[in-house]
């Protein structure tokens with residue numbers, strides 16, 4: 001390892017020099033995309049996604065048509081198998097119970113479960129919950145990572161070796177693997193975090209076993225907290241977050257990754273690890289951790305919380321002069337939603353209650369201010385076609401913080417929520433015997449003549 005590190009140090013100059021060369025040779029002038037009518041990011045000139053599939057799993061509405069057929073931005077709506085998520089959440093919350101498991105059933109099987117079907121489904125999930133013998137010792141503890149998404153991906157890929165029938169891509173086998181991962185993701189994620197805390201942060205090691213009588217949300221808190229304690233409000237809030245992150249159409253980056261990878265007829269573990277890799281990105285699920293870090297950076301870098309100071313900060317972020325120098329204000333904007341993201345709207349209602357309960361009203365008011373001001377600054381600096389609403393990740397990170405969930409687990413929690421959605425997309429892709437997804441790229445590079453070494 002030391003030798004490798006010293007080699008890394010020695011080779012750095014070469015890598016930096018060559019990186020400049022790749023930057024030059026990889027740059028493609030934006031004018032060429034326009035000339036060849038290429039929809040960058042698979043989006044048309046108005047920002048609408050290029051249609052490349054059909055799905056019955058979910059539906060997103062961000063526009064309504066007026067009497068003349070013009071598209072008018074409207075408050076966003078999200079439907080899981082035809083049921084508005086707002087109604088879904090309100091429905092099970094009115095019965096004061098956990099709902100994520102029934103949402104998993106709905107997404108995977110296309111209908112709401114009867115009480116008997118839900119009981120049986122829960123029984124199956126509980127059965128799948130236990131990780132293989134010594135998995136914690138041999139996988140989570142062996143090579144701890146500072147990144148829990150990396151750890152989760154490794155756990156998923158390693159599950160292949162524990163599966164007696166990993167490559168069978170029949171729907172029955174895929175369903176078994178999907179249910180296994182819906183059930184095991186929380187343990188894999190939290191155990192990965194335990195190893196990180198112990199080996200990398202030098203903290204004490206607490207390892208709890210999941211409990212059969214707990215829902216998925218309760219188990220996450222039970223596994224995570226050293227004293228196993230949590231309140232009903234905390235568990236129900238987390239349950240709602242999982243529901244709101246469970247699915248978002250076939251076009252979202254990680255589900256599309258699932259569809260692309262599945263269409264090649266690979267195994268479920270490989271396909272899920274691709275979705276995890278996608279979700280990790282800061283423009284996708286990784287935005288929730290970025291939001292919280294950006295918030296801390298804002299607080300550390302403004303002298304007062306006036307509108308002017310906040311706008312100046314975001315102006316700098318957009319100019320790549322502040323925070324992570326990406327030019328992105330995290331938690332704002334969406335590829336589909338125009339006026340509002342319904343998931344953020346639902347979360348917002350709970351954030352205030354929890355912030356007050358945890359004595360963090362000041363942070364809550366600052367979040368509200370950012371919600372009002374940041375979109376104005378973005379709209380000023382960027383070409384926005386449809387609005388730049390706060391998205392699900394703006395409040396989910398803050399909610400997780402209020403739930404004392406460590407930032408390292410923010411994106412893995414999103415992944416736990418999204419696993420039933422990915423599983424449903426894999427099943428739908430495979431059920432329809434789709435063709436391999438294989439779009440085209442127009443080659444715009446110049447031809448070169450090969451020269452022998454002594455001619456160059």
Ligand SMILES: CC(C)(COP(=O)(O)OP(=O)(O)OC[C@H]1O[C@@H](n2cnc3c(N)ncnc32)[C@H](O)[C@@H]1OP(=O)(O)O)[C@@H](O)C(=O)NCCC(=O)NCCS
Pocket residue numbers: 047282283284285287318327328329330331332333334335336378382383384385386387388391392393
């Ligand atoms: C989600 C996101 C990637 C969608 O991007 P998009 O589909 O290009 O969205 P739009 O078409 O509305 O964007 C129009 C322009 O505004 C920019 N923009 C949109 N939201 C932005 C943001 N939050 N910060 C900086 N620029 C933003 C886009 O990059 C695009 O610029 P370009 O034309 O130079 O490429 C983008 O809004 C974003 O980066 N948001 C922050 C990250 C985040 O919170 N992701 C979680 C999504 S749930």
